[in-house]
Amino acid sequence: MGKSGTKEDNHLQALTQKLKDNYHIFEKLFIFFILAQPFLDLLSYFSIPVSNPIRLLVIPIGALYMLSYPDRRWSRNTFIYMLVLAVYFAINFGVNMIWKDPVSAAGELTFILKTFFFITALLVYVMIFRHIGENREWKAIVPKYLFINTSVVSVVMLIAELTGTGKRSYDYLEKQGHSGWFFSGNEISAILGMGFCGAIIYYLFIKKGLLAQIICTALIAVMIWAMLTIGTKVAFGAALLVLGMAFLLLLIQAIIKRNNFIQAGVVLVLLAVTVFVSPEMPIGNNLGLSVDMANEKAAQQQEQAEAPPLPEEEGGEVPPPGSVRQWSSWQLMALNGREEFFGTVLYYFERAPVIQKVFGMGIGGNYTGGEPRIIEMDILDWFFGFGYLGTLILVLPLLFVIGSILVFIFKQRFRTVSATALFSGVGACIGLGAAFIAGHILSSPASGFYLALFLGFLYGLVKQKPEKFFQ
Structure with missing residues (x-):
């Protein structure tokens, strides 16, 4: 038994060492993966179902890259975070399979995996550009x-x-x-x-x-x-x-x-x-x-001098209250036709059990019949879908990356802000802004990939030594 355990340990150590020796292969693969994006989207449009499976490979391959990463502290911390996130997603899935009726297991799992993709891509590209910073070709x-x-x-x-x-x-x-x-x-x-x-x-x-x-x-x-x-x-x-x-x-x-x-x-x-x-x-x-x-x-x-009261639930059917809420013209402009979906999901959340408020209501909230509809404003969809705890876990990498970028910029007194970094920052801000007002970013692999890439690229740029602005 002791010899068998020793052999298994030796095999595990050999596998870990092999990963660490080949981390650069993962980096080249992820850089080349940038070019594949529009072609994956075209294949999806023409009903060739390979784009989502290929993109979701980023999750396991990204985890292997984290294990192989040369910086042991980054390797350990990011992999632990991925495990925590995976456990949370499993709880979120289980809670909604029990508490939601109707519920679509495929829909809940798809929502989770698409969100998991963005977080994994963000961490991977931050780590890549942090590591290859000395190589000027990537710029x-x-x-x-x-x-x-x-x-x-x-x-x-x-x-x-x-x-x-x-x-x-x-x-x-x-x-x-x-x-x-x-x-x-x-x-x-x-x-x-x-x-x-x-x-x-x-x-x-x-x-x-x-x-x-x-x-x-x-x-x-x-x-x-x-x-x-x-x-x-x-x-x-x-x-x-x-x-x-x-x-x-x-x-x-x-x-x-x-x-x-x-x-x-x-x-x-x-x-x-x-x-x-x-x-x-x-x-x-x-x-x-x-x-x-x-x-x-x-x-x-x-x-209407007074908004009519929200209808009561009848026979377990929850009406769409978004249609009877009052909104100001600027709120209607910001929501851009999403006011009914927002009002409806908010109605579900207010009446959800505590466990769903903590762990989330999944995609579309506790909808009653038909297909689940998301608000298409990613931050709100994250909050209602993943609850207080899930939203906190999910925003941690974003807060860390954005906070680190700002710290680098102020610490270097803006000397690391080149023209390339400036436009990369604008690209990241456009992606983040769209996530707040238009959706289809944080839970959409096709566009979420670019936000993850820009944040990682910007992180690598501002972490470098000061250089000429137009260089």
Whole structure:
């Protein structure tokens, strides 16, 4: 028995050592995985069911990378956190299988695994860029890969436009726009919004020949067109913000170094054309429609001097109370048609047993009949789906990463904030902002991947030694 135990221990030690000797293979695999993203989304659209299984492999492979990580403290702490999170998810699943009726085991498990994917990807990419910080090649490789991905998505949308095969962004007929050959308009909007930040880094600050620069300019124009064609606020806001920042930075660089005047002029033209054509694009129609709809709903509610009381439950059926709550016009604008879902899930949460308030109500809350509907505002979906305890556990890595980035920046007195870091920070902020107001980020592997990547990339950038801003 003793000899058998010794042999098993030796085998385990040998396996652990083999993992530690090959950690760099995991890093190369995860860097290359960036390029696979738009193609996985296309396969999903054409009903080839490989995207989710491939993305979910990030969880076990990411755990192996954590075990093999050279820094023992990081390796131990991240792996322990993953175990705690796995135990919590198991409890959340068990609680909802007992307390929810109806309940879909597949739906609950899918919601859990998609959330687990984002947390794993976040930790993995933070660890990768923390470790390969001395290798300067990654500072050019990541923006290049993001430029390629954003170009692929935009060109596919252009082909869908030319062939009339694009999927509508909204079910509401008066709203315009399409998401090409991709399923979700909100999801692809967030991907383009974040990806455009990486694309602009490659376009402006990575050295290229004249022909390559001309081709890249044409692709940037297609990206902007795609962001206006989706018809969503996230992509539109990202296009204006990124182009405006790019012009200001190039103008400052041109004045100080007396170069890049032509590039600054090109970006100014792109920005001016974007502003000029926006009213005639789907986003122009949808923005006006959103304002009109919000004002109309607010006016209708104002006519009712007192909101009617929420109906009582009858025969175990919970009515959708979101439809009878009163909202101000700015709340209606922020919720953007989600007010009924938010009101309904809030109603479920207020009446849920304590154990569900602590461990969460799962996807869609304690819905009664039909399919579960999420609010599509990720922070709220996390809170109602995973409860007080789950939300606390889930936000810990986000708070740690964001807090560490801010500490690095202030500790170095902003000397580590290069142009690349600045646009990476904007990409991360766009992803986080979309998670608050538009959803389809924290529990969506397709777009959540990019937020995890940007936060990890930014973490690695600001942790480095100070360098020139435009380097």
